[in-house]
Amino acid sequence: MTLEAAAANPSYGTSASGSSFYAAMRILPREQREAMFQIYSFCRQVDDIADSDGPRPERLAALQQWRDDIDALYRGDPPPRLADYVASVRRFDLKREDFLAIIDGMEMDVPQDIRAPDLATLDLYCDRVASAVGRLSVRVFGLPQDDGILLAHHLGRALQLTNILRDIDEDAAIGRLYLPLEGLLHAGITKFDPPKVVADPGLPKVCAPLVERARMHFQKADEVMGRNSRRVVRAPRIMSKYYRAILQLLVERGFAAPRRPVRLNKIARLAIVLRYAFI
Template sequence: MSPDEYCQNKAAQSGSSFYYSFLFLPPERRKAITALYAFCREVDDVVDECTDPSVARMKLAWWRGQIEQMFKGHTEHPVMQALAPHVQAFDITEKRLDAVVDGMEMDLYHDNYPDWPGLEKYCWHAAGVVGEMSAGIFGYKRPETLVYAAKLGLAFQLTNIIRDVGDDARRERIYLPLEDLARFNVTVDEILDRQYSDRFVALMKFETERARQCYREAMLALPEEDRRAQRPGLLMAAIYHTLLDEIERDNWQVLDQRISLTPIRKFWLAWKTWVSGGRGLTRRLSH
């Protein structure tokens, strides 16, 4: 199996919405974004699959070493072998890849976040910086596009956090800012015990509006000049925003189930957005 095939399998097996945005790209850009996504999955799996934090830290340190070695011209892991040919062409820097690993390490040291600035910092490491690297792969001319990409990554991460409240609680993790829980009189124990209430619904409405605001800010930051090149990100936005709508329609029943879209629906949203050039989506999400 070639390094590119390894990354392709990693992306396809994940079932992530990101996979659908790759399908419409030219071959070299598709290889680059697939390798980047596979790298993100590898380091994320370290935290998800290692029950011993010390082992997870050792594995993340190993990945840092892989990043450093790649920029010195040496690659060992198939993901790094697949990624290496694209780093210079698409401005995938060592600093940005290290920032992704920083986000994974934050998961090892933090079970919760006291306030929005703390969570926002985590979201940038987990998704915002990935958005910036993705924008480089898709292609852009205006620097404002990086603002759009980072903000869109933030919106995606918030959508994931809203969707996964119950799953995270089962791992004794709460990503919703503790100051927000206090504002709506929801206790940590209620979420860990997955207790549904009107107060919880009010909290989730608040978090959903925060995510929607991030989508709005992202769309407003995207220069028209770069909108066509950035269509893969807009494909993901169409899927993620539809998921957020679905969660709201289900009245935020996220404590005991994981709400998701079917693969065929994701593909339809991706295809429709690609064909339209994302014009309707950018107008809709900007308001």
């Protein structure tokens, strides 16, 4: 799943209106906002393919068609579903390799469901499905190149690790297990059937290092945002504060079974937006 899993479609704003992404992006000027909703829609559509219950060969073929369409976009012959992207790609110098990396990340779930990846594979997954999205986004926001890449690296991983920790039970229900192999073995878990793993008493021991890793990435992202113009980093800061609050709620709830779902209520979301949208 991508860094923001709310429903979306090519109509952009109306489809994303219930999400933290929508709240963060609505504060942007029109051209930036349109580019971000295009990126969002692309991510949502390829994510929907990866997460569907269709035959795996059909999903692989559909993702390959997206690769072909991205190649056509960058050759100057965009298919209809990407025609509106031409101006944004040129205006913000969006990179073909980042779009393709996102597709590659989604595809990691398709040949077979991800289960207990080693830490290197988990980091690659986070880079593709989250930090690659960030690399596109920071170009739209207008960050300097080096700091933009660094922010995408850290904030993308922080958000995706938070997603993984939040969605443990939801992912297990569809046969997926993103918790790292090394952590599972350290907790004495040697069989990786997702429903059994998420019911194991050792699960909190697996999650604790991921919490600390996410916190480290949030801190590094804060350092990057702190040395850049507040107006340039308004949108990523809202996303960071939202997800950091989710992570704190998860820590307060704990990871022992049974686990209640965690959501940030509307008042808390609104408070974050009001605090950081107009600085």
